[in-house]
Amino acid sequence: MRIQTRSSLRLLLLVLVVTSLLAGTAGCSGGGKTKVTIFTGGTAGVYFPLGSKYAELLNKYSDGIDATAVTSGASVTNAKAIGTDECQAALLQNDVSFYASKGTNMFDAAIPQLQGIACLYPETIQFVVKASSPIKSLQDMAGKNVAVGAPGSGTAVACEQILTAAGVWNSITRFDLNFAEAASAIKLGEVDAGFIVAGAPTPAIEELAVSEDVRIIEVPDAILSKLLSSGYSFYVRQVIPAGTYKMSAQCSTVAVQAMLCVRSTVPEDVAYDMTKILFTKLDELRSAHTKANEIKLEAALNGMSLKLHPGAVKYYKEAGVTIPAGL
Numbered sequence: 001m002r003i004q005t006r007s008s009l010r011l012l013l014l015v016l017v018v019t020s021l022l023a024g025t026a027g028c029s030g031g032g033k034t035k036v037t038i039f040t041g042g043t044a045g046v047y048f049p050l051g052s053k054y055a056e057l058l059n060k061y062s063d064g065i066d067a068t069a070v071t072s073g074a075s076v077t078n079a080k081a082i083g084t085d086e087c088q089a090a091l092l093q094n095d096v097s098f099y100a101s102k103g104t105n106m107f108d109a110a111i112p113q114l115q116g117i118a119c120l121y122p123e124t125i126q127f128v129v130k131a132s133s134p135i136k137s138l139q140d141m142a143g144k145n146v147a148v149g150a151p152g153s154g155t156a157v158a159c160e161q162i163l164t165a166a167g168v169w170n171s172i173t174r175f176d177l178n179f180a181e182a183a184s185a186i187k188l189g190e191v192d193a194g195f196i197v198a199g200a201p202t203p204a205i206e207e208l209a210v211s212e213d214v215r216i217i218e219v220p221d222a223i224l225s226k227l228l229s230s231g232y233s234f235y236v237r238q239v240i241p242a243g244t245y246k247m248s249a250q251c252s253t254v255a256v257q258a259m260l261c262v263r264s265t266v267p268e269d270v271a272y273d274m275t276k277i278l279f280t281k282l283d284e285l286r287s288a289h290t291k292a293n294e295i296k297l298e299a300a301l302n303g304m305s306l307k308l309h310p311g312a313v314k315y316y317k318e319a320g321v322t323i324p325a326g327l
Contacts, residue, residue: 033066034270039081039090041074046199046258046291047091050120053288054260057281062273075154076106082263083111089266089274093123093197094234094257096154098305105157113264116306116327117275121294122238122255124200125158128186129193131213138166138217144192146172147182158256159195162219165226179204187212197256199291200240209245216240216251224254234305257303258291264309271311279319297321 038055041047048071055069070087072078078090079100096106103110129135135144141163149155156176163169175182175191182194183204196202208214227235238255242248260278262271278285279297286292300316301308301324308316308327316323 033064034267036065036067036089036266036270036274037087038067038069039072039078039087040069041072041078041091043071045074046289047074049288050285050292051091053285053292054278057277057284058274061277061281062270065270065273076100079107079111079114079261082261083113085113085263085265087263089117089260089262091120091258091260093154094119094259094303094305095158095232097259097261098232098234099154099157101306106152106154114261114306115264115271115309115312116304117260117262117271117309117312118278118295118300119257119259119303121199121258121291122236123197123258124202124238124240124255125162125219125235125253126196126198126200126202126205126240127193127217127219127253128183128196128205128208129215129217130186131215133192133215135193135217138163138219138223139168141166141193141217142168142171144172145175145190147175147177147185147191147194148172149176149182149195149197150178151176153178154256155195155197158197161227161230161232162223162254165223165230183208186214193217199258201244205245214245215247216245216253218251219253227254234303236303259304259306261306262309266309266311268309268311268314271309272314273311275312275315279315301327 038051040051051069055067058065058067075092075096078092079096081087082090097114099105100107100111101114135141148159160169177185179196182196185191186194187208224235234256235254238253240251240253242250282295297319304327
């Protein structure tokens, strides 16, 4: 009986030791490295190849990071996944991260764990019409049929913000269409204009431009000023070059930004390495996708919609980047 009791005690002690060891390694991988799962987007988009290459660079150049990039539902999904610790880093749009931090629009509650690393490249605001359309300005959309984006999307929210600033949101007839559906509806004459938020040139518009001459409607300085003064600090100026979609002249519009964010629980030294590797290994990152050519250290905080992670702050100070108040 005494032997059985001692055996039971030994077994209990062994279980407690193993449990303690497992708890101590949660969130870590072999060799004391910090595991960083990076949520990206669909395999046909920009986020996945860019995020996959970035994970490869983190593993190559940091002794303390074990990174893995996985495909996901993109911005909204990624923000929520950081909140639940399903991932520790993610690519998403800066307007979506803004809503996530506030718990507005497509988010039922704030996600306070979101912190910023860097803004990467513009996701361009594009109001598309046929070249023959009488619509020459945002105000000309009053009374027209407009594809505003998929229901519940960041695209649809941005369309409402911009057309509200232009004074025409309540006078348009709205069609809840995604990018491909919007391009098709323009071609068939079912809508007068389509609203698309994506890196330019955008495949859906390029495909439309094969059979139809198209124009992008300007978003002037006055509208950008209204957006910024309304608290939408994530919008930045963007110019679509002449020749894009076979257009004869450049078009001035605005953009939100693709950005890299992390969970606030990521250790400072890890976030520091993530920021440093992002900007010191850009030549290698550019091999993954041409959009990486637009990533620049001097523009990393343009449109930043989240509080910066302390590790990112440390790198920016070392690199001589001025950090705006509030970040």
